[in-house]
Amino acid sequence: MNIMKSSLAFVAIGLSVNTAASTLDSARAIESQINQSAAQSQGRIDQSAEASLSMRAEIEALREEVKNLTVYRDHLARLVDSQEGEKSSLKEQIAGIQETRQGVVPLMYQMIDGLKTLIETDKPIKRDQRLARIAKLEFMMAQADISDAEKYRRILEAYQIEMDYGTKLGLYQGKVALSPSESIQADLLYLGRVAFVARSLDGQRYWAWNDSTSQWQALEANVGTDLDKAYAMASKQIAPGLISLPVSVNVEGQ
Structure with missing residues (x-):
């Protein structure tokens, strides 16, 4: 009877040991899974953190680009306003040039006539040469390929020559x-x-x-x-x- 009890006790102890071992292995397996899950979670967290930092950097870069584009847009707007002002000024100047030209052309004819009268009533100093210069000026006035500015310059040059006759x-x-x-x-x-x-x-x-x-x-x-x-x-x-x-x-x- 005692022998049977002892055997049953050993069996019970053996079963208990096997159960404990199985439970320990299960616990270790669960712990390993938990660790793997934790590592995977940490990896996902690290990736999310890196992605978040990258997005923040991109957002900052975009904000800076938007800021620069805003400054450039304002700069272009000021340039456009300035160009519009210049266009208006040029239109006014062109209109003024047309009016000036209408007044300058008759003045040039008057200046040529004045030179001609001066030469005809003056001492006959190089008269033929001086009258030939006047004839060239009269012919020049009808030339379309010569600008009004160049015509005016040549007339002034003729006046300077006449002035030199009076001083030299x-x-x-x-x-x-x-x-x-x-x-x-x-x-x-x-x-x-x-x-x-x-x-x-x-x-x-x-x-x-x-x-x-x-x-x-x-x-x-x-x-x-x-x-x-x-x-x-x-x-x-x-x-x-x-x-x-x-x-x-x-x-x-x-």
């Missing part, structure tokens, strides 16, 4: 009409528009232009020394100095 000492060769039937080639000297004299090519005879009669008047031989000095000075053979020249000599007065 000059010398050139040309014809002198001593009478309706007699013309000779002579050396012509002018000092501005104050004096205009002629000397024969042989240097023996002298004349002075008389503004009162618009004719050449013969000069006496005793003025030859002073006039020769003026000619030498005009041709730069001697240094500049004081010279004596007749001024609009009147025949009756002399």
